[in-house]
Amino acid sequence: MSGDRRVRRTRRLIQEALVTLILDKGYDAVTVTDIIDRADVGRSTFYSHFTDKQDVLLSNLDELTVLHRSPADGGSDRLLAFSLPMFEHVREQERLVRALLGRRGGGPVHARGEQLLAAVVRDELLGAGARPSATLELLVVCVVGAFMGLLRAWLEGETTASPAELDAAFRAAVEPGVRAVLRESGNESPSHH
């Protein structure tokens, strides 16, 4: 492990304190003073590690490593392969994800999540034979929007559906459209072997 043990300890205490507080009061209502009280850390110590509240929030994003899908799954010709594993992971990490991505989580993390997810979807569609174009970008936006919508609905408690059900709903909604677009745009040999 890199660095001083005290440094790791302090950073971890601060991050955990923020997550707890967000779940309590929502991101906006949490103050730096709250955080250092909960983490039992000196004020100057906080500012020697993070510039502000949002900095702590974004620093947590590194824990969400699922977005980097395993690239060795070339065998599956299944479209939108990220969907089910993602929903499952979210349920496992429910507490953290709810704090970071929920309405109480305050936006910036949501934005970055969308970007990462958009990259995944774009790569997958390109791999499936689509051509880079403005139309493709709009399709990616729709797919990501639908997925994030489901994620948000679940985080908000609007639905109690299981990961498998969320995955099914996601596919039912967007897969036909995606396949239709691929059929038109992806010019040749969509199915090898």
Add this chain to the structure above:
Amino acid sequence: MSGDRRVRRTRRLIQEALVTLILDKGYDAVTVTDIIDRADVGRSTFYSHFTDKQDVLLSNLDELTVLHRSPADGGSDRLLAFSLPMFEHVREQERLVRALLGRRGGGPVHARGEQLLAAVVRDELLGAGARPSATLELLVVCVVGAFMGLLRAWLEGETTASPAELDAAFRAAVEPGVRAVLRESGNESPSHH
């Protein structure tokens, strides 16, 4: 017109000031002091009309009356009929919508917009023969998510597509899936041949 002219004037000045300031600096960065300076209104006056910043923001929502679609369009069997008019309206009211709904607009309006839109989509699907169910709700979430995604992308300047192109992308992405779901769920003898 109901009420004192001074009241209308003051409220309007404050609302306009907030919109301008959001476009300048983003919602979070705007302070009440900023607003009353820009609106040239006394501090106590502000607090006699609104409780805080967000109150002003949400008060603006009444101007966005397009969401109440004209219910007399029963003739069109076109699915997702709200889409194109909405994209067009958004372009017309670009300044206001950008301030309220964009990433700079700060969330709460976005949430309410999603709710209103979800009601529209749900009604439309029910009218097209779908049955109320948890599955339908998830479909609605996906459709709304895709639409809001496109809206956001346009507001963020990620695309320069026209309303017609946005509408086309939206339909291409979700209409096949919606029709497929309707075919299964609304078991009401569609053209079976």
Add this chain to the structure above:
DNA sequence: GTAGTGCCGAACAGAGTGTTCGGTTATGAA
């Protein structure tokens, strides 16, 4: 063991919030 690094915590200036209150001015009704 010791040099160095991290932490403490109090104190501070600055900015923003929401309230109060006496005085001023515009408005709508008579």
Add this chain to the structure above:
DNA sequence: TTCATAACCGAACACTCTGTTCGGCACTAC
């Protein structure tokens, strides 16, 4: 026009939160 009313002004206030500084203490890594 007159006039009671309601709205506005704006300064002042108590409060909270922010981000920085600094001397002294404690722990860690080597």
